[in-house]
Amino acid sequence: MAAAIAETKGGPSRPSTYGSISRSRKRALVWSYFFLVLFAIFFLMPPIYMFITSLKTSQEISAATNPWWVFNPTLSNYVELLTSNQYLTFFKNSAIISIVVVTITMLVSVPAAFALARMKFWGSATLATGVFLTYLIPETLLFIPLFKTFAFVYEYTGIQLINNWWVLLVIYPTLTVPFCTWIMIGYFASIPKELDEAAIIDGASYFQTLTKIFIPVALPGIIAAMIFAFTVSWAQFLYPLAFTTSTDQLVLPVGIITTLIKGDVFNWGQIMTGALLGAAPPLIIYAFLMDYYIAGLTAGATKG
Amino acid sequence: MVDAATETVGIRAARHARPKPSIFKRKSTIAFLMALPLIVIILLLVLYPALYSVHLATLNKSMERFVGFGNFEFLFKRETFWMVVKQSCIFAVTAVLFKALIGFFVAHFVHAIPDKGQRKWRGMLLVPWVIPPAMSTLAWFWLFDPSYSAFNWLFALVGIDPVPWLGDPYWARFSVILVNVWYGAPFFMIMYLAALKSVPEQLYEAASIDGANWWQRLWYVTLPMMRNIISITVLFSLIVTFANFDIVRVLTAGGPIDQTHVFATWAFKLGIEGGDIPLGASVSLFMVPILGVAAIFILRDITKRGNEA
Amino acid sequence: MAQVTLRKVVKKYDDTLAVRGIDLDIADKEFVVLVGPSGCGKSTTLRMIAGLEEISDGDIAIGGTVVNDVPPKDRDIAMVFQNYALYPHMTVYENMSFGLRLKKVAKDEIKRRVENAARILDITELLARKPKQLSGGQRQRVAMGRAIVRDPKVFLFDEPLSNLDAKLRVQMRTEIKKVHQKVRTTTVYVTHDQVEAMTLADRVVVMNHGLIEQVGAPNDLYHAPKTKFVAGFIGSPAMNFIPCRLEENSGALTARMGEVSLPLPASRTERYKAHVGRDMLFGLRPEHMTERRPYANGQAQDFAVTVDVVEPMGMETLLYFRINGEEVSARVEPTSAVAAGEVMPLAADLAHMHLIDPKTDKVV
Numbered sequence: 001m002a003a004a005i006a007e008t009k010g011g012p013s014r015p016s017t018y019g020s021i022s023r024s025r026k027r028a029l030v031w032s033y034f035f036l037v038l039f040a041i042f043f044l045m046p047p048i049y050m051f052i053t054s055l056k057t058s059q060e061i062s063a064a065t066n067p068w069w070v071f072n073p074t075l076s077n078y079v080e081l082l083t084s085n086q087y088l089t090f091f092k093n094s095a096i097i098s099i100v101v102v103t104i105t106m107l108v109s110v111p112a113a114f115a116l117a118r119m120k121f122w123g124s125a126t127l128a129t130g131v132f133l134t135y136l137i138p139e140t141l142l143f144i145p146l147f148k149t150f151a152f153v154y155e156y157t158g159i160q161l162i163n164n165w166w167v168l169l170v171i172y173p174t175l176t177v178p179f180c181t182w183i184m185i186g187y188f189a190s191i192p193k194e195l196d197e198a199a200i201i202d203g204a205s206y207f208q209t210l211t212k213i214f215i216p217v218a219l220p221g222i223i224a225a226m227i228f229a230f231t232v233s234w235a236q237f238l239y240p241l242a243f244t245t246s247t248d249q250l251v252l253p254v255g256i257i258t259t260l261i262k263g264d265v266f267n268w269g270q271i272m273t274g275a276l277l278g279a280a281p282p283l284i285i286y287a288f289l290m291d292y293y294i295a296g297l298t299a300g301a302t303k304g
Numbered sequence: 305m306v307d308a309a310t311e312t313v314g315i316r317a318a319r320h321a322r323p324k325p326s327i328f329k330r331k332s333t334i335a336f337l338m339a340l341p342l343i344v345i346i347l348l349l350v351l352y353p354a355l356y357s358v359h360l361a362t363l364n365k366s367m368e369r370f371v372g373f374g375n376f377e378f379l380f381k382r383e384t385f386w387m388v389v390k391q392s393c394i395f396a397v398t399a400v401l402f403k404a405l406i407g408f409f410v411a412h413f414v415h416a417i418p419d420k421g422q423r424k425w426r427g428m429l430l431v432p433w434v435i436p437p438a439m440s441t442l443a444w445f446w447l448f449d450p451s452y453s454a455f456n457w458l459f460a461l462v463g464i465d466p467v468p469w470l471g472d473p474y475w476a477r478f479s480v481i482l483v484n485v486w487y488g489a490p491f492f493m494i495m496y497l498a499a500l501k502s503v504p505e506q507l508y509e510a511a512s513i514d515g516a517n518w519w520q521r522l523w524y525v526t527l528p529m530m531r532n533i534i535s536i537t538v539l540f541s542l543i544v545t546f547a548n549f550d551i552v553r554v555l556t557a558g559g560p561i562d563q564t565h566v567f568a569t570w571a572f573k574l575g576i577e578g579g580d581i582p583l584g585a586s587v588s589l590f591m592v593p594i595l596g597v598a599a600i601f602i603l604r605d606i607t608k609r610g611n612e613a
Numbered sequence: 614m615a616q617v618t619l620r621k622v623v624k625k626y627d628d629t630l631a632v633r634g635i636d637l638d639i640a641d642k643e644f645v646v647l648v649g650p651s652g653c654g655k656s657t658t659l660r661m662i663a664g665l666e667e668i669s670d671g672d673i674a675i676g677g678t679v680v681n682d683v684p685p686k687d688r689d690i691a692m693v694f695q696n697y698a699l700y701p702h703m704t705v706y707e708n709m710s711f712g713l714r715l716k717k718v719a720k721d722e723i724k725r726r727v728e729n730a731a732r733i734l735d736i737t738e739l740l741a742r743k744p745k746q747l748s749g750g751q752r753q754r755v756a757m758g759r760a761i762v763r764d765p766k767v768f769l770f771d772e773p774l775s776n777l778d779a780k781l782r783v784q785m786r787t788e789i790k791k792v793h794q795k796v797r798t799t800t801v802y803v804t805h806d807q808v809e810a811m812t813l814a815d816r817v818v819v820m821n822h823g824l825i826e827q828v829g830a831p832n833d834l835y836h837a838p839k840t841k842f843v844a845g846f847i848g849s850p851a852m853n854f855i856p857c858r859l860e861e862n863s864g865a866l867t868a869r870m871g872e873v874s875l876p877l878p879a880s881r882t883e884r885y886k887a888h889v890g891r892d893m894l895f896g897l898r899p900e901h902m903t904e905r906r907p908y909a910n911g912q913a914q915d916f917a918v919t920v921d922v923v924e925p926m927g928m929e930t931l932l933y934f935r936i937n938g939e940e941v942s943a944r945v946e947p948t949s950a951v952a953a954g955e956v957m958p959l960a961a962d963l964a965h966m967h968l969i970d971p972k973t974d975k976v977v
Contacts, residue, residue, distance in 0.1 A: 032416040036425055039410050043432050043490060046443035049454060053446065067454035112342035119335030127339060133599055134350050136540075138547030140568035141592070144575045144585045145353035145360055148367075174349045181342055194698035197665050202712035202763075203686035206334055212711075216702040235436030237550045238568070242576050253438035257554060268446055275439040286434045290427050293434075297491065298498040 047279070054078070054273035061268050077273035087274060089248055090255035093165045094278075097251060098233040100169050105176040105229040110222065112177075113184030114210050118196060128185060135178040143242045146171065150243070165249045171239050176229040183228070183299040187221030188214060224296030227289060231282045252278040360585040367582060375586040384562050384570075389590070391477065392566040396546040396594075399484040403545075404538055406485065407492020414493070415500045426497065433490040441554040444483045445470075448555070473563035476556050480564050483551050488544075492537055499533040500526070539598050546594050567591050615676045615689075615766035615799045616641050617662060622671035624657045624823075631657045633823035634671065639801060644793050646802045648810035649820035649846070656771055658820070659803045663769050664688050676766055686715075691760035692769040696776060697752045699744040699759075706740040709759045723762075730761040733795055734788075750781045757789070761796060768793075770802040774809060786812055807847050811835070819843045836965070841894065841974040844967055850899050850931065853941045854969065857895040859888050868895045868968075871937035875914045878963050885968055885977060896967035896976070899931065902943035905960040913960040923953050932957065 053061065055073040065071060081087045115121070116128045150161040161167045191214065199209045215222060240254045247259055256274040260267065286293050364371045379385040414425050432440060447454050448469035456466040469479045503526060511521045527534075549568040552558065558565035558573060565573070567590050575584015617639040624632035632654040639645045647655040660666040662673055664685035672679050680688050691712075699708050706727055713723045731737040734754045744752055753773060760768055773789070774782045790813055793800055804810055810817045811831040819826040819834065819842070827834060827843045838844035844852050857868040866877040866885055875895075877885065905915060918941075924931040930950040932943045934957075943959055951957045968977040 028416060032413040035409070036413045036417070036429075039406070039413070040425070040428050043429050043486065046440050046447065046486070047431060047435060049447055050440075050443045061452065064452060064457075067452065067457050108341040108345065111338040115335035115338035119331055119338070121332035121335040121339075124335065124339070127343065129603065130346065131342065132602070134346050136543055136595060136598060136602070137350055137354060138543065138568075138591065138595075140547040140549050140571065141357065141588050141595075142350065142353045144571060144581055144588055145357040146349075147576060148360060148581050149353060149356065171349065173345055177342060177345055178350075192696055192698060194694040194696055195700065197663075198692065198694060198698040198759075199700075199711075200665070201663060201685045201690065201692050202759075203715040204711075206331070206338075208715065213700055217700070219702075231434070231436075235438065237436070237438040237553070238572070241553075242572065253436055257438065257442065268449075268452075271442060272446060275442045279435040279439045282434050282436065283431070286430075287427075290423075290430075294426070294430070294494055294498075297433075297494055 047276070050272045050276045050279075053268055054276050056269050058267060058269055077269045078277075081270060081273055081277065086247060086259060087255070090250055090252045091277075093250065093255075094234060094252040095281075097165065097168050097172065098230050098281075101172040101176060101233040102226050102229045104169070104173050105180050106222070106226060108173065109177050109181035109184055109225065110215065111210065113181045113188055114206075114214055116181070117185045117188035118193075119206065128182075131178045131181050131185075134174075135182060139175060139236075139238050142174070143238055146239075147242055162243055163245050163249055165240075165244055165251065167243055168236075168240060168251070171243070172233050172236060175232050175236065179232075180225040180229055183225055183296060184218070184221060186299055187218040191217055220292060220295060221299070223289065223292045224299060227285055227293050228296045230285065234282055357585040357589060360582050361589055363582045365580045365582060371582075375583050378583070379586060384565075385587075387562065388565045388567060388570045388587070391564060392546060392590075394477070395481060395484070395548070395552075395564075395566055396542055399481045399488065399545050400538060400541045402481070402485045403488040403492050403541060404534070406489040407537075408496055408534075410489065410493045411496035411500055414497055426494070430490045430494055432487050433494075437487055437550040438554055440487065441483055441551050444479075444486075445555055448479055470556055471560060473560055476560060476564050480552050480555055483555060484545060484548065487551065488541060492541070495533055495537045496530065499530040503529045536602070539601060543595060543598050547591050616643075617767055617799060617801065618672075618674040618677075619658070619662075620672045620674075622658065622661060622673060623669045624654070624661060624666060625669040630823055632661070635820075635823075635825050637818060637825065637828070639799060641799055642797045644790075644800045644802065644813060644815045645818060646804060646810040646814035646816075647818045647820055648804055648807055649826075651805055653820040654823040655803045655805075655818075655820045659769055659771055659801055662767070662801060663690055663692050689766040690769055691763045691765040691767075692771065693753075693756045693760050693773045695772040697744070697756040699752055699755055701744050703743070704740065705736065705742055705744070705747070705755050705758075708744070708755060709740075709762050712759070712763050726762045726764070727758075730758045733761060733792060734758050749777050750785060753777065753785055754788070757792060761792070766799065768798050768800040768802075770800065770804075772804055773802075774804070774806075782809075789813060808849065811847065817847075819846060821846075837976075838967065839976055841896070841969045841976065844896050844969070844976060848898055850942050850944075852896050852898045852967075853902070853939070855895045855897075855936050855939045855941060856971075857893055857937070859885060859891055859893050859968075861886075861889045868893070870895060873916045873918075873936050875916065875961060875963060877966070878912050881966075881968075888968070888970065888977060892971065893977075894969040894971050896969055897961055897963075898965060899942040899944045901962040901965040902941070902959055903962070904945045904949040905958055912964045913962050915958060915960050917956055917958045919956050920951055920953055923950055925950070 049068075052068065052070055054077050055070045055075070057072060057074055057076065060070070060072055112131075116124050116131075147162070150167065154160050154162070161170075195213060195217070196209050199213045204212060235253065236251075237253045240251045244250055244254065247255070250258065252274075256271065256278060260271045260274055360367070361375055362370055362372055364374065410429060414422055414429070417425065446452075450468065450471055453466065453469060455469070459466065468475050470476050507525050507529070508521055511525050516524060546566075547568055548566060549572065552564055552566055552569045553572070556564045558569050562570075567587055571584040571588040573584075574587060575581050578584070617637075619635055619637040621634045621636060622632055623630065623634050635654075635658065637645075647658060649655045657666060661668050662675070664680065664683065668681050672681055674680060675688055675690070700711065703711065709727045709730060710723045713726065718726075727740070728737065731740055734757060736751065736754050736758060739747060739751060739755070744755070747755065756773065770789070774785055777785060786809055789802075793813075802809075802813060811834075814831055816828060817831055817834050818828045821842050827839045829837075834843060834847050838847065841854065845854065855870045857870045860867045860869055864882070865879065866882050866889065868875050868877055905913070918932075918934040918936065920932050920934050921940075922933040924933070925947060927947075929944045930947045932945060932950060934941055934943070945957075945959075969975065970977055
């Protein structure tokens with residue numbers, strides 16, 4: 001593969017006539033498109049297959065006809081799920097949790113990032129590094145001690161944290177806050193220092209400097225961080241799987257996997273519909289705010 | 305002499321005792337308060353559980369007795385444990401390697417086409433990263449279905465025998481890696497693309513004038529300029545992949561016969577499903593070494609940048 | 614009344630002293646320029662006046678009140694920054710009125726003041742625009758407008774013209790002077806550009822290594838520098854410093870610089886006598902080394918040099934040559950310049966010479 005490109009793209013640097021340059025460039029372009037199409041098929045196949053299956057009836061699926069084609073398209077899977085109280089509960093739980101977590105994340109990480117980026121205090125540099133390292137501690141390390149801690153909390157206070165969807169509101173910020181703070185530090189640090197000095201001379205308090213200057217100026221960064229927080233909360237699978245069990249407490253990813261898959265009777269049309277609808281909110285946000293989404297993704301590495 | 309010395313010291317002390325401008329002091333107090341929720345979250349919900357899991361790992365199953373390294377000794381004697389170690393490493397290293405390679409080449413292809421179309425392609429190619437992995441893995445699960453596999457249906461068209469994607473241990477390992485690569489490669493692509501865009505065009509022009517061919521430009525210009533991004537992306541991905549849970553859990557749940565377990569899924573099985581919390585904690589602690597190594601690299605990188613700045 | 618007073622002001626960063634105890638009195642309505650090379654402490658001083666930096670020691674008073682512990686917003690100052698520091702998400706009107714809005718000034722009062730400032734700066738038609746839509750010069754005006762609307766006791770300018778191209782800089786320089794003549798507010802202006810300092814200031818404060826070298830009216834600094842640093846810093850091209858030995862010949866003094874030897878004016882004999890026989894620095898500006906022409910004061914001394922480099926500037930030509938191993942420049946009429954490598958007879962106007970003691974770097 002590499003050799004093919006090397007050959008096709010090697011042309012432009014060699015002294016040659018204009019015609020051959022443009023011809024070899026064109027050849028390189030054709031190869032690029034060829035591979036891009038190949039990879040696009042690879043990358044898009046599962047979601048497309050989800051969509052295809054979601055339009056099929058159970059009869060068509062079990063008839064084992066061409067799986068890549070829909071002979072009798074139907075929306076019954078969608079209708080069934082969207083009128084199912086259970087599925088709507090999952091959706092509602094996911095939506096409430098994600099929105100609240102985004103709010104909490106912003107309320108915590110924006111002021112913290114402002115303080116860390118601009119108002120240096122004792123230990124602030126260490127804290128900034130600590131924030132970043134926290135992001136690297138995976139949830140797969142924390143779910144067991146958290147599970148045990150929640151059991152303790154119940155023993156001593158009688159507050160039942162396990163199997164309550166709102167406990168996720170407490171845990172999810174650990175996934176979102178460190179990274180959001182980190183990228184907000186980056187965005188805030190890129191604002192010229194004179195801007196807050198001008199605001200201070202204009203008579204703004206620190207809080208006003210944050211709300212009237214920093215937040216509006218760093219709005220793209222804040223949107224990127226919000227998208228990140230939303231998608232992480234929406235997609236989180238391990239914590240709800242470990243901490244919630246009753247069907248009315250489940251969020252979408254866990255709900256689909258634990259309730260739609262019943263023993264050996266897989267209703268694949270419905271499972272794929274559920275998964276596709278579950279993937280829809282992040283996909284829709286992505287479709288409309290792609291640039292912010294990508295800016296948030298790359299900010300972590302390029303700024304850190 | 306002595307008197308004179310103490311006197312000057314006294315004067316100095318008095319000078320310093322002059323009330324410090326309160327505005328600057330107040331500033332750091334406000335700053336600390338603004339960062340306080342963050343500090344509380346980190347201490348209470350990340351640092352404390354992390355340390356608590358170390359404590360848990362030293363208890364017996366009913367968590368009444370201190371057993372020291374008892375859990376670890378027990379693990380070391382179990383064949384499954386060593387299999388999980390091996391599988392976690394193979395899984396993480398292979399998946400990251402292919403993610404990095406595929407991401408790198410796809411980024412180059414996207415970078416090679418006219419700017420106008422790049423947005424569209426980039427948008428399409430990032431879709432796997434956007435879909436919650438638990439959802440997309442379901443699609444793969446369905447694609448790998450033993451009786452209705454859409455892949456096997458295609459293979460049958462060209463006369464290839466059906467592949468036991470998730471039924472055979474080796475194929476199952478291949479499948480979890482494949483899905484992980486599918487999910488993670490777009491992230492690499494986006495990172496590399498951003499890095500490629502940040503390489504000044506003049507460098508390539510200068511290299512071309514110096515007579516560098518495509519390969520030499522890649523080797524001497526692109527790679528050195530992207531080194532930072534490549535290393536940090538690989539590091540991130542290594543951590544995330546090493547600690548992966550969703551894909552393995554949904555796709556194989558560790559099966560067949562525990563052959564595809566990684567630390568996270570096995571810890572979940574032992575700790576939450578099996579009810580042996582200390583043993584689960586012990587297993588998950590094995591993710592710490594790689595995190596430690598990554599942390600050292602990143603800290604070094606941060607301090608290096610700090611010195612340069 | 615808004616005089617600004619600095620008493621033994623010190624700024625310490627960890628263990629480096631950025632400002633090492635300066636005293637300065639700025640009169641009401643005065644335009645004072647702090648000038649010096651980067652790192653001389655001029656910006657730090659300005660920022661301490663603004664309240665953006667903590668004062669390590671000493672006192673700063675504005676209008677007679679010590680403001681050491683007063684936050685910037687209560688010091689009644691306005692500041693114009695090098696990169697303008699306009700709020701990018703606000704229109705020009707919003708930028709200019711931000712401070713007043715924070716102070717909860719009445720809406721129509723804000724409107725009146727913004728429009729007045731806009732008229733002074735000729736930016737009325739820009740009020741609805743965002744900073745992104747403005748040129749560098751326009752942004753500069755808006756930044757000044759933001760300062761004017763607040764009607765402060767003191768204007769602080771921190772290198773406000775450094776980001777502009779050369780042509781615009783000259784234009785804005787005049788603009789700033791005009792504005793000051795209109796609003797007559799006490800102004801402290803920081804720059805590293807001595808031309809800006811000379812053209813704008815009522816008084817120039819030359820700073821170096823955290824200390825004030827000299828304070829004076831622009832022409833005083835130019836003609837009577839007190840130190841080698843000021844002599845070299847003010848004026849472009851810079852003053853020539855040539856190592857010389859002071860010799861006495863039957864009551865008259867001569868500066869010997871290698872092959873060139875110039876008899877010094879009799880009026881200076883008394884001043885320089887103490888240094889006879891010592892190695893000194895002979896300072897003379899390039900404009901006082903010219904082709905031979907009739908001089909009214911009769912203190913021109915002739916000498917000849919071999920020219921190394923010729924730089925035609927249009928209205929004048931710069932010649933570079935060596936005297937006593939030191940590179941020296943002279944400004945001559947374009948018509949009288951010779952080609953590089955040729956010998957040119959020159960005249961030094963010794964009425965404008967300075968003698969510097971290399972031990973103290975003070976002008977004798």
